[in-house]
Amino acid sequence: MSESLPVVAQKGSYKIDVEAGKSYWWCACGKSGKQPFCDGSHKGSAFTPMKFDAEQSATVSFCGCKQSGNQPRCDGSHNKLP
Numbered sequence: 190m191s192e193s194l195p196v197v198a199q200k201g202s203y204k205i206d207v208e209a210g211k212s213y214w215w216c217a218c219g220k221s222g223k224q225p226f227c228d229g230s231h232k233g234s235a236f237t238p239m240k241f242d243a244e245q246s247a248t249v250s251f252c253g254c255k256q257s258g259n260q261p262r263c264d265g266s267h268n269k270l271p
Contacts, residue, residue, distance in 0.1 A: 195219040195236065195255035200270055202250035202263035207243035214238040215251055215261035224252035225261070 196219030203225040207213060214227040218236035221228040227238035239261050243249070252260055252269035 193235065197254045197256070197270065199222045199253035201253050201254060202267075203253050204248050204250050207247060207249050209243055209246045211242065211243050213241045215241055216225040217255060217260070219255045
């Protein structure tokens with residue numbers, strides 16, 4: 190498996206209720222056991238988590254396939270995966 194491609198954690202989004210004013214760290218490598226957020230599993234790889242600052246309390250669809258062009262949010266890219 191190529192180190193340059195993330196693991197597909199799930200073919201779909203993670204709908205998460207976020208709280209205004211809080212920061213969340215989205216897992217970019219796909220290896221975290223706390224999807225869609227980082228647990229440090231990327232250590233030693235080329236991946237780094239992406240910070241998401243919640244401007245308002247809402248439900249956010251975080252990317253689960255790690256292929257989104259709008260990271261960390263889902264853009265439907267999982268629908269194009271084999």
